[in-house]
Amino acid sequence: MELFCREYRYSLDAKNRLAIPAKYREILGETFIITRKLDPCLAIYTHEEWQKYSDKIKALPDSVAMELKEFIFPKTLVAEPDSQGRVIIPGDLKDHAQLDKNAVIIGVGDHAQIWSEALWEEREKKRDLASLRELMRQLGL
Amino acid sequence: MELFCREYRYSLDAKNRLAIPAKYREILGETFIITRKLDPCLAIYTHEEWQKYSDKIKALPDSVAMELKEFIFPKTLVAEPDSQGRVIIPGDLKDHAQLDKNAVIIGVGDHAQIWSEALWEEREKKRDLASLRELMRQLGL
């Protein structure tokens, strides 16, 4: 079972290259999809997971989902890591995730996310355990 | 799977020539279709996608869709990029999209769009993230 888990801390170099964890590359294969989320972070999908995700969006008529398509597709790329396992993060995606030198790559089950270290740590700090506890109770977990 | 994604910033030169991203030219082939949208922008289709799109319009009876046909077909052309991968944007289409020197070409899945940089950035700024979030929630994304 392919599962993205653990978090990794890497750095963006002067050429905006970011290493992808070797463990994730094994899952992802030769190429994979990087896109943006509504939150200030990026998402990494396998082609397979991306297909499921994007098919739902493409199936919608433009009249209701043009904005969504405009939000997602222009910020989506097929990433080909170089021989060292790095991908180039384009400027616009870097801006969206507010990335500087220090980035965190986290696995969240069916995909992975790229966060700026600062934003990620802030998010961890603000986490409301009480509401999570309540959510799990409602879900019967 | 042919997918238009990413955004590119190019400039219209003094001869109204606009470069088409090399990635898109690979998808589009030798020639392709440029038309206008209701929004102040232009659309680029492969012949295949254009066929699907225009067939739907042509199938409509004139009694309900004459205005739509008048809007679209006179402003549609078969574009042949020059040896450097540029196409000439006719004056009327340039006016429709309010293009000046700086243009943005965005991929939105099944086709691409040409925007003036100013209009595109305004649109990006005005985007209603809350409604996008709601739409994605409904889709289960």
Next chain:
DNA sequence: CTTCGTTTGCCCACTTTTCCCCACGTTTTA
């Protein structure tokens, strides 16, 4: 019919960006 001026298409050249490869130091594995 000729001439002039504009437009159109093709080609060349420059600049920037992107891509690919090699090398170093640290960490993990056998």
Next chain:
DNA sequence: TAAAACGTGGGGAAAAGTGGGCAAACGAAG
């Protein structure tokens, strides 16, 4: 302890985008 793998940095070659020039084609005016 040696070897392999991994993350990081940088240089050189190739490609892509941009601008300008030249000649053929076209249309208007003389």
